[in-house]
Amino acid sequence: xxxxxxxxSEESLTVAMSRNRVSYTLESTLETVNSAEATASQMAxxxxxxxxxxxxxxMAVREAAVNAVLHGNAYDPSKKVTLAFERTGRxxxxxxxxxxxxxxxxxxxxxxxxxNLLKTSGRGIFLIRSFMDEVEIHPSQAGTEIxxxxxxxxxxxxxxxxxx
Amino acid sequence: MTMKAxxxxxxxxxxxxxxxxxxxxxxxxxxxDTVRDLIGKGNKKILLNLGDVNYIDSSGxxxxxxxxxxxxxxxxxxxxxxxxxxxxxxxxxxKLYTVFDVKDDEAAAVKAFGR
Numbered sequence: 035x036x037x038x039x040x041x042x043s044e045e046s047l048t049v050a051m052s053r054n055r056v057s058y059t060l061e062s063t064l065e066t067v068n069s070a071e072a073t074a075s076q077m078a079x080x081x082x083x084x085x086x087x088x089x090x091x092x093m094a095v096r097e098a099a100v101n102a103v104l105h106g107n108a109y110d111p112s113k114k115v116t117l118a119f120e121r122t123g124r125x126x127x128x129x130x131x132x133x134x135x136x137x138x139x140x141x142x143x144x145x146x147x148x149x150n151l152l153k154t155s156g157r158g159i160f161l162i163r164s165f166m167d168e169v170e171i172h173p174s175q176a177g178t179e180i181x182x183x184x185x186x187x188x189x190x191x192x193x194x195x196x197x198x
Numbered sequence: 199m200t201m202k203a204x205x206x207x208x209x210x211x212x213x214x215x216x217x218x219x220x221x222x223x224x225x226x227x228x229x230x231d232t233v234r235d236l237i238g239k240g241n242k243k244i245l246l247n248l249g250d251v252n253y254i255d256s257s258g259x260x261x262x263x264x265x266x267x268x269x270x271x272x273x274x275x276x277x278x279x280x281x282x283x284x285x286x287x288x289x290x291x292x293k294l295y296t297v298f299d300v301k302d303d304e305a306a307a308v309k310a311f312g313r
Contacts, residue, residue, distance in 0.1 A: 064222065064223050067222065089284065093255065096221075096255055097255065097256055100222055100255070100256070100257070104222070145292065146292070146293050151293060151294065151297055152263055152266075152267055152297065153260075153263070154260035154261070154263050154264045155256070155257075155260050157256040157259055157260070157292055158256045160292070161256055161288075161291075161292075164291055
């Protein structure tokens, strides 16, 4: 059964909760980024992840939220960011959606290439892939949706294999 | 939660003691402004003490890279001191650990700048 509740922060627009799923619609602000990170840390801790994994999950969510707020919605107050946290039997699944133009994945250079090492940006997606077990990115003209998955018991190979 | 930066001089080297989080927003701005201010005053040997920095995001990493290249472009040198495990691991996976000159001992780090 869905219900409404308060996130306790001003940037929260709507919150939808069910037993294993909670979603938020938030403004395109830095506060949203911090809120997403804090919520991810809390959810990951409650899911039983160790401190190292909690840090990785919260950092991946932070990076995805930064992408949504900064690169996707470009701080546009008319555009919102939707965050959803879901506990399944074996996974913690976090979905972040923006209302931007849709990320061009082919335009993201490899941050580990020697010619890119001294670039001051472009590491967010790489870090997300490094820290999570599975990452799905779905860009469209209506925005970008990124799904981050961490296996609760860590039975699958670590997320570092996803990096390149 | 927020970052703090204070500077001190040791044998011609400016040591910047940083604490907190270097992330998008205030943390990155403080680091950027601190380094720019030092360069503007002619301080070209800069040692960033990250011993009390417990968190850096990709924006913070970018700011460290920016500080490094800015100082180098001015003919100076920037080194890192006392990385926490989290920051160390982050620089490892981004392959920046070999780009930065990272030291664990302050006296040795100061000496490494030369005269």
